[in-house]
Structure formats: structure tokens, C-alpha cells
Amino acid sequence: MAPYDSNCGTQTDIKGIVAGTPDADRAVRYLVKYLNKSIAEPFADDDADAAYEAHIDRLHCELRWLPCSEQCSNWLRYGVQPAGAAEGMVPGSCPKKHHDREHLGLGGRRCLVSRKWTGKTLKRHKADRAQVVKEALLNYGYVAPEIERLSAEVLADDGKPRYLWTPKQANPATYSRIIMRGIQEKRLWISQYSEAKTFQAAVERQARSELKTNAPVINSATPP
Numbered sequence: 001m002a003p004y005d006s007n008c009g010t011q012t013d014i015k016g017i018v019a020g021t022p023d024a025d026r027a028v029r030y031l032v033k034y035l036n037k038s039i040a041e042p043f044a045d046d047d048a049d050a051a052y053e054a055h056i057d058r059l060h061c062e063l064r065w066l067p068c069s070e071q072c073s074n075w076l077r078y079g080v081q082p083a084g085a086a087e088g089m090v091p092g093s094c095p096k097k098h099h100d101r102e103h104l105g106l107g108g109r110r111c112l113v114s115r116k117w118t119g120k121t122l123k124r125h126k127a128d129r130a131q132v133v134k135e136a137l138l139n140y141g142y143v144a145p146e147i148e149r150l151s152a153e154v155l156a157d158d159g160k161p162r163y164l165w166t167p168k169q170a171n172p173a174t175y176s177r178i179i180m181r182g183i184q185e186k187r188l189w190i191s192q193y194s195e196a197k198t199f200q201a202a203v204e205r206q207a208r209s210e211l212k213t214n215a216p217v218i219n220s221a222t223p224p
């Protein structure tokens with residue numbers, strides 16, 4: 001048998017990544033997948049902070065009992081049958097990663113795989129969601145509220161910010177009045193959107209049944 005040499009020392013294999021190549025794509029996917037792999041790790045270096053560790057322990061303890069997925073045995077605590085329930089399921093004994101101290105609620109991937117990325121910014125996503133809400137309200141006859149009307153980003157005619165937000169000690173009576181008005185407004189928005197969604201669901205149900213039966217169906221839900 002011929003003799004063989006084997007080197008098991010430190011090896012460095014440095015490769016450059018050129019943007020736009022399949023290799024770059026793969027590298028980004030890999031990085032994203034393992035980004036923040038262990039949630040408990042970042043601050044728990046050699047000189048572990050006792051308060052930090054105690055906090056992680058407490059979080060870990062809470063997470064043991066929270067349902068992590070449709071199949072989680074912790075649903076039994078709430079009288080809900082987990083999907084694919086089997087004999088012997090006991091709350092607090094779910095084997096999924098989410099309950100580990102290392103993962104702290106995050107099982108599996110931390111981010112969407114890159115093929116599912118939309119390429120949109122968070123602002124764009126927010127605008128998309130706002131558009132969905134606006135359309136639903138409009139279909140039901142409500143005009144969508146201008147929720148950003150007091151935002152620091154609203155500009156005046158001269159192009160400067162319209163409002164300047166600074167900390168201020170408000171008069172207690174004024175403060176409670178403003179907060180109460182804010183709560184009332186928010187509740188009104190929620191109930192209007194809820195009505196609009198119910199209406200939209202009814203319209204969609206009707207459209208589906210029309211498609212099925214190919215016969216006209218009277219829509220019982222009508223805008224105010």
C-alpha cells in the first residue's frame with residue numbers, strides 16, 4: 001500500500017464574491033439563513049452577565065408553554081386540538097426548535113429565502129398594506145382616514161416639516177381629552193374596517209357562488 005501524506009493544519013480558502021453571479025446568490029442565501037442563528041448568544045460571551053442570563057432563562061421558561069405552530073402540543077392548554085394530534089401529547093413537551101433556549105421562539109429560517117424576496121422596502125410594504133385597507137373602506141363607502149396627517153414627515157407649502165414634535169408637559173385635563181379622543185378615533189377606524197372586510201367577504205362569497213352555480217344570487221350585504 002502506498003504511503004499517503006495528510007495535512008490537517010489550519011486552512012484558509014478565501015474566495016471573492018462577485019455581485020450578480022450564482023455564487024453570490026448562494027452566499028447571500030447562506031448568510032441570511034444563518035444570520036442570528038442563536039438568539040441567546042450575542043451578549044452571552046465569556047463574561048456572561050447574570051441579569052442577561054436570568055432574562056434569557058425566564059424567556060425560555062415562558063416559551064416552553066407557548067404554542068409554536070399548528071401542531072404544537074401546547075394548544076392543549078387552551079382546549080384546542082393540535083393539528084395531527086396523537087396519543088401521548090403533553091403540553092410543555094413539544095420537541096420543536098422554537099422552545100429551545102438557543103432559538104427562543106425562532107425555529108427554522110430567520111428570513112425568507114431570497115427567491116421569496118419581493119425587493120420592496122419596508123416603506124413600500126407599508127404603503128401596499130395601507131392601499132389594501134383604503135380600497136376595502138372605499139368599496140364599502142368609507143373614506144380612508146389620513147392616519148399620517150400629524151406625522152413629522154408631513155411637509156408644509158415651503159417644503160419644511162409641517163409639525164415639530166417636542167416633549168411637552170401637557171395640562172392633565174387636555175392630556176386625558178386628547179388620549180380619549182385618540183382611542184375613540186382608533187376604535188371607530190377598527191369597526192369601520194371590520195364592517196368593510198365583512199362586506200368584502202360577502203361580496204367575494206357571492207362571486208364564488210355565482211361562478212359555481214352560474215346563476216344570479218342576491219347580495220344581502222349592502223353599503224350604508
Ligand SMILES: [Zn+2]
Nearest residue numbers: 068072094096
Ligand atoms: Zn411547539
